[in-house]
Amino acid sequence: MDRNALGGRNFSHARPAPVNDAGLRRHMLGIYRNMGIALIISGVVAYGISATPALSGLIFGTPLKWVAMLAPLAFVFLFSFRFERMSLPGAIAALGAFAAIMGVSMASVFLVFTSASIATTFFIAASVFLAMSLWGYTTGVDLSRWSSFLMMGVVGLVIAGLVNLFLQSGPLQLVISIIGVAVFTGLAAWDTQRARTDYMALGGGVAAEKLAVMSAFSLYLNFVNLFQLMLQFTGVQRD
Template identity: 60%
Template sequence: MLRVYNYMGLGLVLTGIVAYIVGTTPSLYVPIFTTPLKWVVMLAPLAFVLFFSFRIQTMSASTAQTVFWAFCGVMGLSMASIFLVFTGASIARTFFITAAMFGTMSLYGYTTKKDLSNWGSFLMMGLIGIVIAGLVNLFLQSSAMQFVISVIGVVVFTGLTAYDTQRIKEEYAEHYSAESRQKMAVFGAFSLYLNFINLFQLLLHFVGQREE
């Protein structure tokens, strides 16, 4: 689990650095977010998620790490726009709120004796619904729909944090090869990273202060 959290933490650092550099550098964000290229940047993380999810079993551990770091970088590029919309102070505040919520639920998932596996199907249905609604709202730009997506999303990703933590803990086994354990650590970090990033983005709609 320590390896999982290390990968996840470094991934968040990489995402934050890329997002900050691009979001505060006009020569970088203007060509991206004022042209149709913004759609490529916004949808690229989803392509990475699908690729990583379907190909993880056939990847080597080193390839899985490379894809994970590339995904974190692309996610940072996609999230750079938050520095154009929200104040730096509110972004930092939201990050710490997210970290507190994530840490609490991950600790619960790691320590609880309750079997959380029955949460899986419910949370996955909610996740699929959020993804579909979010893609539709990219074109509709409905504030009411975004509010509903954010509320449901916070509940879903909070639950997924506990569920995924317990799942990752239970899947680990000493008899796996070093290669397999490495891949499990990367994929576990990938799962928790997604929960953190999505929770952060959704909370930003509630507590983020927009630039005037």
């Protein structure tokens, strides 16, 4: 997702904004608000499907399960390539639509794991995410030096995850989960710092509001992936 291409500007060398800047605080709160709304949409959709046997059986008891699992990945590419041509309302609508699609895919979480372990894992993932996001927001360390490594990690995880859909290998899934937690923890910090730097380059306006949607999209993906990967360690399966 090349946010540096927005408006033909290169944000990677922008001077970091002061962390106590009022406009920056509003911008970041907007990002977290958009992210929070997306998480609520996903949670409601996921729980609604899992609580409706007819729907969950139709989706996960038929070949439609492959559509549910792969549709979010296809949407990520679509959102990334078309983002620059979207209006602000269109970008917000696309984020909501993606959150709903992700909710369909995540309904299986409620079918496989107990509610208590889901709640516990969500709290742990949220604590880790918030800690790393806060660090990324406040640190003076340039995290962009890790960007290539982190993005290569994401590509590797996607490929390994697709392969394991067919292999169903427990050891491979364990390796994916360990590496994935490290990668998405790092991305939470980097994407937060990048959101701060990008805001300084844009200086407000509609472009910054649109960028806040993309930043929320990135942070949403980081958190959801972190949560799902942590479930492999802390989740308790239903009998």
